[in-house]
Amino acid sequence: MTEERPLRADARRNREAILKAARHIFAKQGSQAQIDDVAKRAKVGVGTVYRHFPTKEALFDALATDKFDKLAKYADDAMKIEDPWEAIVTFLKQAAALQAADRALGEVFREHGEFMIHTAETCGLSELGDRLVRRAQEAGVLRDDIRGNDLGLISCSLSGLSGVPVWSWERMLGIALDGLRPEAQRTELAD
């Protein structure tokens, strides 16, 4: 149905410029950033932005999807770390750092739950999360009442901390990690 004719050279160039500018601006301002600013930063007219992305939301989604691919890549890299505990620590740190640097990503986690779940599924992130968790549990270094998507749970909960200067996600992650160890298991986890 959708005839896929290749973009003209200038169009492809502009598309990249728009994505790059949008990445920068949405990361800094979150979803309430303005299209005009994106256009200005990309050195392009507003009309051009709308030619490539019919809607502000479409642009936002495209960026968000990219970020999830990045998360999936982090998870994949983490699977290559031999120590299963270190793999989880590394993944969570990278995920949190990505969110801290990108206000929009946190918003996706917190305010577009459906989209997030769907995207995590389709980019393989859910699957990789399961694997990371299972491997660590089999090695006996992760409490056994943890599930794959608890990694998402933790990431999501860290996502709100970037806005407040006195608080650091590193600190919270430290607490959560210590709560993930098998020896720590005391509280019965709900659900």
Add this chain to the structure above:
Amino acid sequence: MTEERPLRADARRNREAILKAARHIFAKQGSQAQIDDVAKRAKVGVGTVYRHFPTKEALFDALATDKFDKLAKYADDAMKIEDPWEAIVTFLKQAAALQAADRALGEVFREHGEFMIHTAETCGLSELGDRLVRRAQEAGVLRDDIRGNDLGLISCSLSGLSGVPVWSWERMLGIALDGLRPEAQRTELAD
């Protein structure tokens, strides 16, 4: 300076109605709720809302301040629980439940850091947090590298979880609590 003449009876009644309606609507929709809806729900004209609160933000702040008073009350109640560990658990549970029921409160935590810190200070919440923590540490039931405002840190991190159906703050709180116990202490906390 500000001559404080008492409000007329109907004005006082309307003020209450507005606050009640606003509480309901902001809790459900967050700060992007509309004044018109608040007015409608309070069975009052928009003008009346603006007579009592010069600005949407002023109304929002009034509500937020109330919520912080409530949090301070929870903390105060918790100080009366004999078991210092249970006191902390209870407080965090109540704080989290309050946030889960009120989208706007989570936004204050996450997006109005300055306001939040200031309000927590003036309503005595910070002080009470310190006391809860110190008491538990003296009893040896809380790891010693925790500070008073880590309770805020934890609350804030839980605040983002309400929007996503598959995740529950109870679960995350369970993990964090297990990470707060003295025996759990392994990771060196940043900052």
Add this chain to the structure above:
DNA sequence: AACGATATGGAGTTGCGGTTCCGTTTGTCA
């Protein structure tokens, strides 16, 4: 080089929602 298809810029349109304004109503007090 010349033509059609594709893409661009940015002024203008539109809709939304916070805020104002003022003619009317209500409460209070003598």
Add this chain to the structure above:
DNA sequence: TGACAAACGGAACCGCAACTCCATATCGTT
């Protein structure tokens, strides 16, 4: 009960930001 201040309601106003439109420019092909 009459008079005045206080309070009200809601239509109108206004600014902002997403989105449209089209005259112009650019690309790629013959």
